[in-house]
Amino acid sequence: MNGPHDLGGQMGFGPVAPETDEPVFHADWERRALGITLATGAFGAWNIDESRHARESLHPATYYSASYYEIWIRALETLLERHGFVSADELAAGHKIWPGVKPKRVLHASDVAAVLARGGPCNREVEAAPKFGAGDRVRTINEHPHGHTRLPRYARGKTGVIESVREGFVFPDTNAQGKGEAPQHVYTVSFDGRELWGQGGDPALTVSIDAWESYLEPA
Amino acid sequence: MSHDHHDHHHDNELDPFAARVKALETILTEKGLIDPAAIDTIVETYEHKVGPRNGARVVAKAWVDPDFAEWLARDATAAIASLGYTGRQGEHMQAVFNAPDTHNLIVCTLCSCYPWTVLGVPPVWYKAPPYRSQAVINPRGVLAEFGLVLPEETRIRVWDSTAELRYMVVPMRPVETEGLSENELAKLVTRDSMIGTGLPLRPGSLGPGALWPPAADPGAAT
Numbered sequence: 001m002n003g004p005h006d007l008g009g010q011m012g013f014g015p016v017a018p019e020t021d022e023p024v025f026h027a028d029w030e031r032r033a034l035g036i037t038l039a040t041g042a043f044g045a046w047n048i049d050e051s052r053h054a055r056e057s058l059h060p061a062t063y064y065s066a067s068y069y070e071i072w073i074r075a076l077e078t079l080l081e082r083h084g085f086v087s088a089d090e091l092a093a094g095h096k097i098w099p100g101v102k103p104k105r106v107l108h109a110s111d112v113a114a115v116l117a118r119g120g121p122c123n124r125e126v127e128a129a130p131k132f133g134a135g136d137r138v139r140t141i142n143e144h145p146h147g148h149t150r151l152p153r154y155a156r157g158k159t160g161v162i163e164s165v166r167e168g169f170v171f172p173d174t175n176a177q178g179k180g181e182a183p184q185h186v187y188t189v190s191f192d193g194r195e196l197w198g199q200g201g202d203p204a205l206t207v208s209i210d211a212w213e214s215y216l217e218p219a
Numbered sequence: 220m221s222h223d224h225h226d227h228h229h230d231n232e233l234d235p236f237a238a239r240v241k242a243l244e245t246i247l248t249e250k251g252l253i254d255p256a257a258i259d260t261i262v263e264t265y266e267h268k269v270g271p272r273n274g275a276r277v278v279a280k281a282w283v284d285p286d287f288a289e290w291l292a293r294d295a296t297a298a299i300a301s302l303g304y305t306g307r308q309g310e311h312m313q314a315v316f317n318a319p320d321t322h323n324l325i326v327c328t329l330c331s332c333y334p335w336t337v338l339g340v341p342p343v344w345y346k347a348p349p350y351r352s353q354a355v356i357n358p359r360g361v362l363a364e365f366g367l368v369l370p371e372e373t374r375i376r377v378w379d380s381t382a383e384l385r386y387m388v389v390p391m392r393p394v395e396t397e398g399l400s401e402n403e404l405a406k407l408v409t410r411d412s413m414i415g416t417g418l419p420l421r422p423g424s425l426g427p428g429a430l431w432p433p434a435a436d437p438g439a440a441t
């Protein structure tokens with residue numbers, strides 16, 4: 001979707017303003033927000049793509065005025081409601097009212113180290129041979145789906161070069177909607193700065209994205 | 220959003236959002252859906268155990284060991300795993316090497332993808348709109364904000380992490396470090412130098428706060 005998250009090339013947000021000696025967390029609630037997000041992710045009820053889509057589906061005014069952990073928590077409330085774990089009246093009350101759905105798994109402290117060390121690999125076998133090879137010229141599609149996609153707007157309809165052929169990976173566009181993993185080959189595609197940004201672009205800039213095969217056409 | 224706005228969201232316990240997160244944790248705990256001790260363990264992991272010291276060790280090893288550097292370039296996931304760094308948000312790693320004519324920069328314009336296993340959780344600026352919007356269109360302007368001004372002819376190579384590959388930059392080894400050990404070299408490798416928004420420290424310039432909350436960094440004293 002053409003949501004507020006798709007930020008590449010946008011202007012007007014001001015300086016980056018890196019903070020000197022930045023702490024890992026700025027408030028205790030941020031610690032809890034990170035922990036709750038990871039612990040509920042371990043339910044196995046939704047995947048990372050549905051989770052990302054919930055965040056980018058926030059209203060733009062909300063998204064741009066929220067800190068990052070606030071974005072995570074707002075999206076998490078949506079996911080918990082959608083999957084029946086928590087209800088709106090419970091969120092309003094701040095306490096359990098209904099039994100709700102039971103998850104496949106609850107993450108216990110003794111399992112945390114193993115779960116984090118395992119992570120969630122997204123590579124998958126793809127039977128078909130890769131359609132493109134390193135050095136091939138490709139053009140990205142210019143589509144504007146309403147659902148989740150990982151092809152950023154600034155790189156749509158642009159011509160670039162396949163720099164690397166990667167493994168097969170779960171396709172976010174279907175996976176986010178519960179329509180299956182439908183894995184595809186992924187490619188690192190590099191673009192000249194001026195292809196992306198016109199004649200005003202930096203002549204010594206190369207930008208790459210990692211693109212699923214169906215985002216690409218031969219050029 | 221403006222800098223003022225951003226600072227406002229560094230939040231404190233009076234923020235109504237703190238109450239909202241507390242309410243959510245209460246509901247989930249009452250329902251038996253989360254184990255508060257598991258939350259504590261997750262926080263402990265990313266606040267005190269997993270951070271840029273990991274990545275610094277990877278870079279220092281690549282500087283002193285050409286075979287490791289070659290492995291890191293060819294199969295970063297396996298090379299990094301050999302040092303014990305595996306798991307969440309580091310499942311599929313790619314190391315990109317700076318060269319005299321090329322400087323690498325990592326960004327995630329769509330969200331906040333970042334190599335947690337080697338750098339820990341990302342800093343606020345990495346996840347915020349100013350960096351995500353400008354890194355791909357005006358990277359030299361972004362680097363200048365970090366005090367890094369590169370020659371115009373130096374190619375800037377920006378890697379937008381749009382899939383599940385996670386990137387780390389391997390900066391060039393600073394000059395005048397011939398006699399330093401791997402552990403000493405690791406102290407020169409800053410977090411920002413592995414994102415691409417900085418360069419490694421020079422010998423003799425080691426100061427506090429070069430990496431991560433130094434007091435919280437178990438590797439800092441070794």
